[in-house]
Amino acid sequence: MRILIAGGDGFCGWPTALHFSQRGHEVAIVDSLIRRKWDEELGTQSLTPIRTLEERVAAWRELTGKEIQVYIGDLTDWSVVERVFREFQPEAIVHYAEQRSAPYSMIDREHAVFTQVNNVVGTLNVLYAIKEITPDCHLIKLGTMGEYGTPNIDIEEGYIRIQHKGREDVLPYPKQPFSFYHLSKVHDSHNIMFCCKAWGIRATDLNQGVVYGLWTDETRLDERLYNRVDYDGVFGTALNRFCIQAAVGHELTVYGKGGQTRGFLDIRDTVQCIELAAMHPADHGEFRVFNQFTEQFSVLELAERVQRVAQQMGLRAEIAHLPNPRVEKEEHYYNAIHTKLVDLGLKPHLLSDELIRDLIQTAMKYRDRVRFEVIKPNATWR
Amino acid sequence: MRILIAGGDGFCGWPTALHFSQRGHEVAIVDSLIRRKWDEELGTQSLTPIRTLEERVAAWRELTGKEIQVYIGDLTDWSVVERVFREFQPEAIVHYAEQRSAPYSMIDREHAVFTQVNNVVGTLNVLYAIKEITPDCHLIKLGTMGEYGTPNIDIEEGYIRIQHKGREDVLPYPKQPFSFYHLSKVHDSHNIMFCCKAWGIRATDLNQGVVYGLWTDETRLDERLYNRVDYDGVFGTALNRFCIQAAVGHELTVYGKGGQTRGFLDIRDTVQCIELAAMHPADHGEFRVFNQFTEQFSVLELAERVQRVAQQMGLRAEIAHLPNPRVEKEEHYYNAIHTKLVDLGLKPHLLSDELIRDLIQTAMKYRDRVRFEVIKPNATWR
Numbered sequence: 001m002r003i004l005i006a007g008g009d010g011f012c013g014w015p016t017a018l019h020f021s022q023r024g025h026e027v028a029i030v031d032s033l034i035r036r037k038w039d040e041e042l043g044t045q046s047l048t049p050i051r052t053l054e055e056r057v058a059a060w061r062e063l064t065g066k067e068i069q070v071y072i073g074d075l076t077d078w079s080v081v082e083r084v085f086r087e088f089q090p091e092a093i094v095h096y097a098e099q100r101s102a103p104y105s106m107i108d109r110e111h112a113v114f115t116q117v118n119n120v121v122g123t124l125n126v127l128y129a130i131k132e133i134t135p136d137c138h139l140i141k142l143g144t145m146g147e148y149g150t151p152n153i154d155i156e157e158g159y160i161r162i163q164h165k166g167r168e169d170v171l172p173y174p175k176q177p178f179s180f181y182h183l184s185k186v187h188d189s190h191n192i193m194f195c196c197k198a199w200g201i202r203a204t205d206l207n208q209g210v211v212y213g214l215w216t217d218e219t220r221l222d223e224r225l226y227n228r229v230d231y232d233g234v235f236g237t238a239l240n241r242f243c244i245q246a247a248v249g250h251e252l253t254v255y256g257k258g259g260q261t262r263g264f265l266d267i268r269d270t271v272q273c274i275e276l277a278a279m280h281p282a283d284h285g286e287f288r289v290f291n292q293f294t295e296q297f298s299v300l301e302l303a304e305r306v307q308r309v310a311q312q313m314g315l316r317a318e319i320a321h322l323p324n325p326r327v328e329k330e331e332h333y334y335n336a337i338h339t340k341l342v343d344l345g346l347k348p349h350l351l352s353d354e355l356i357r358d359l360i361q362t363a364m365k366y367r368d369r370v371r372f373e374v375i376k377p378n379a380t381w382r
Numbered sequence: 383m384r385i386l387i388a389g390g391d392g393f394c395g396w397p398t399a400l401h402f403s404q405r406g407h408e409v410a411i412v413d414s415l416i417r418r419k420w421d422e423e424l425g426t427q428s429l430t431p432i433r434t435l436e437e438r439v440a441a442w443r444e445l446t447g448k449e450i451q452v453y454i455g456d457l458t459d460w461s462v463v464e465r466v467f468r469e470f471q472p473e474a475i476v477h478y479a480e481q482r483s484a485p486y487s488m489i490d491r492e493h494a495v496f497t498q499v500n501n502v503v504g505t506l507n508v509l510y511a512i513k514e515i516t517p518d519c520h521l522i523k524l525g526t527m528g529e530y531g532t533p534n535i536d537i538e539e540g541y542i543r544i545q546h547k548g549r550e551d552v553l554p555y556p557k558q559p560f561s562f563y564h565l566s567k568v569h570d571s572h573n574i575m576f577c578c579k580a581w582g583i584r585a586t587d588l589n590q591g592v593v594y595g596l597w598t599d600e601t602r603l604d605e606r607l608y609n610r611v612d613y614d615g616v617f618g619t620a621l622n623r624f625c626i627q628a629a630v631g632h633e634l635t636v637y638g639k640g641g642q643t644r645g646f647l648d649i650r651d652t653v654q655c656i657e658l659a660a661m662h663p664a665d666h667g668e669f670r671v672f673n674q675f676t677e678q679f680s681v682l683e684l685a686e687r688v689q690r691v692a693q694q695m696g697l698r699a700e701i702a703h704l705p706n707p708r709v710e711k712e713e714h715y716y717n718a719i720h721t722k723l724v725d726l727g728l729k730p731h732l733l734s735d736e737l738i739r740d741l742i743q744t745a746m747k748y749r750d751r752v753r754f755e756v757i758k759p760n761a762t763w764r
Binding site: 116121125151152153160163171174177178179194198327 | 569
C-alpha cells in the first residue's frame with residue numbers, strides 16, 4: 001500500500017512510518033518540521049536525543065534497505081499538498097500533522113488562533129486533495145478522546161442513538177472539548193463528516209487517548225532511529241512526564257486532585273491501531289469513528305503507580321498536587337467505549353510495571369538533558 | 383446601553399444598528415465593507431440601491447440627530463478588535479461580521495478556507511477582546527439553524543437531555559451542518575461554549591432561520607437608509623429570491639423536490655429578537671442558545687405561496703425544479719423548538735400575503751437593476 005504519513009517526524013508519526021515501511025509498504029512522510037521549532041520557542045527538547053529527519057531516513061535505509069520518501073512542507077500550503085498527492089498518489093494518508101498540545105493552544109490569543117487555523121486549514125487542504133486528486137484515498141485522521149469532554153453518560157464511538165419524544169435517530173456524539181486544541185479537533189471532525197457525506201470521501205477518525213511509552217520494535221533498533229519523548233509542561237503528557245520526573249528527582253506534578261480520568265494507550269498500540277485502520281478501510285462516504293485507547297486511569301492513579309515502581313528502584317518520587325492550570329472537572333464519571341479496534345483485532349499492550357521501569361531507566365540515562373525549569377505548567381486556562 | 387454591531391453594514395446588521403440607535407442606545411458599527419467587495423467579485427448587487435456606510439450614517443444623523451459611530455476594519459485583525467473594544471467599551475456586541483453564504487463557501491477550496499478562517503478567527507478575536515478588555519460585555523452571536531441539519535428527532539434549543547444506559551446528562555445538541563459555511567458556525571458555537579465555561583464569558587448564540595423581508599420602520603424612512611436585498615444564486619435566500627424572480631418574470635428556482643423544510647423569520651423579528659437578547663443578557667459563564675425563527679416552511683410551499691400572490695398581481699411566476707446543487711435531504715422530518723425568545727416577549731410578524739406583495743412591488747420598482755445571469759446557482763456541493 002502507498003501510505004502517506006503527515007507529521008511523520010513526530011512522536012507518533014515517526015514510529016508509524018517505520019512500522020509500515022518495515023512491513024513492506026511504500027511510505028512517504030510529509031512534515032514541516034515545525035515541532036522542532038516549537039522546542040526552540042519554548043526552550044524545551046526531547047528527553048532522548050533525536051536525529052534530523054534526513055539522518056533518520058538515511059539510517060533506516062542503511063539498516064533495512066528500505067526507502068522512505070520525504071517531503072518537507074506545510075499542509076496549510078496548498079501547493080505542498082497538491083504536489084505530494086499528485087506525485088505520491090497515496091492510497092491512505094495518516095494525518096498526524098497538527099499542533100497537538102492543549103497547553104500550547106492556551107498560551108495566548110496568537111497560539112489559540114495559530115492552533116485552530118493550522119489544524120483546520122491543513123485538514124481542509126487534505127480533504128480537497130483527496131476529492132480532486134486521489135478520491136479512493138482513505139483518510140486516517142488523528143483526533144482525541146478529549147473531544148468528548150467528561151459527560152455524565154457513557155462515551156460511545158463517534159455516534160449515539162438518541163430516543164427523544166417518541167422518535168429516534170443515530171446522531172454524532174455531542175462534543176465538549178476543553179481547550180482550543182481539543183476544539184480544533186472537533187472542528188476537523190465536523191468538516192470531515194461533511195466531506196464524507198457530500199463528496200463520498202472515506203475517512204476514519206481516531207479519537208486517541210493519551211499515548212505513553214517511547215519504544216517500538218523499529219525505533220529501538222538503532223540510536224539514530226530513536227523516538228522523541230517530551231516531559232515539559234507544554235508537550236509532556238501524564239504518564240511519560242511522571243516517569244521522567246521520578247528519574248530526575250522532580251516531584252510528580254499532579255494538577256489539582258488528580259481525579260481526572262482519561263483513556264491511555266501504549267505507543268506500540270498506536271501503530272497497531274493505525275495499521276488495523278489502514279488494512280480495513282472505511283467505505284466511500286463513510287465517516288467511521290474509533291475510540292483509540294486501551295485502558296482508563298485517573299491521573300492520580302498513574303502518579304501513584306509510577307511512585308510505587310520508582311520507590312522499588314530506590315527513588316523518592318514524591319507526588320505534588322499543583323493548582324490546576326486547566327478548567328476541568330477533577331472528579332467525574334468516565335466510561336468510554338472502545339471495542340471497535342478490538343473487534344478489528346487489536347491486541348493491547350496493557351500498562352506494566354516493566355514499561356514504567358524501562359521509561360524511568362531511559363530517563364536516568366538521559367537525565368543530563370532534562371531542563372527543570374520547563375517542567376511546570378506555563379499556560380493557564382483562566 | 384453601549385452596543386457594538388459587528389457587520390453593521392450588512393443585511394441584518396444595518397437595520398439592527400438603526401433599531402438600537404432609534405431607541406436611544408449608544409451604537410457603534412465595525413465593518414470591513416467586504417460584503418460590497420463580494421458583489422464585485424461575483425458580478426452581483428443588491429436589488430435596492432444602497433448608499434455607502436458613510437452616507438447611511440450621515441443621513442441617519444441628519445434625519446434623527448442620532449450619532450452612529452463607525453469603525454472600518456476587519457475582525458480577523460486583532461489590532462482593529464483591540465482598538466474598537468478599548469475605545470468603545472461595549473456592554474454588548476451583536477456579531478454578524480461573518481461570511482454568511484453557504485454557496486459562497488462551496489465555490490472552491492479557497493472560498494471554503496476563507497470562510498472558515500474568516501469566521502472562526504474573527505470570533506476568537508472577539509472572545510479574547512471580551513476576556514481581556516470588557517469582561518462584562520454580552521456576546522450576542524449570530525449562528526444558524528443550519529447548524530443542526532435535519533435530524534429525525536425534534537431540534538431543541540442548543541441542548542438536549544439524553545438518557546443512555548441508565549444514566550442521564552444534558553449535552554450540547556448534536557450538529558450536522560451541511561456546508562463549509564454552516565460548519566464555520568458550528569466551530570464558532572463550540573469555541574464560544576468553551577470560553578463561557580473557561581473564562582466566565584456571557585454569550586447568547588442565536589441559531590437564526592432564513593430571514594425574509596427587507597423593511598424595518600427605520601430602513602423605510604428614507605431612500606438613503608434602504609437595506610440591501612439579494613436575489614442572486616449565492617447570497618439570495620429562498621423567499622426573497624422567489625419574490626424578485628416573480629417580479630422580473632424569471633422562473634421561481636426550487637432546488638430539487640423542494641421538500642427541504644427550514645425555519646424562517648421576518649427581518650423585523652430579527653431586530654426584535656436581538657433587542658430581547660440584549661435587554662435580557664446571559665449570565666456570566668452561561669452559553670445560552672436560542673432558535674431564532676418564527677415559522678417553518680418547505681421551500682416548495684414558499685414558492686407556491688409566492689406564485690399565488692404573484693398570479694393575483696397578474697404575473698406568471700412559473701416554478702422550475704432545478705437539479706439540486708446541494709447535498710441535502712429533499713424530504714425529511716423537521717420540527718424545531720423555538721419558544722425561548724417567545725418566552726422573553728417576541729411578538730412574531732408571521733408571513734403574510736401583504737409582505738410578499740410588497741416585496742414583489744419593490745422588486746418591480748428596481749427591476750432594471752436585476753441581472754438575470756447571476757440568478758442560477760453557480761456553486762455545487764459535489
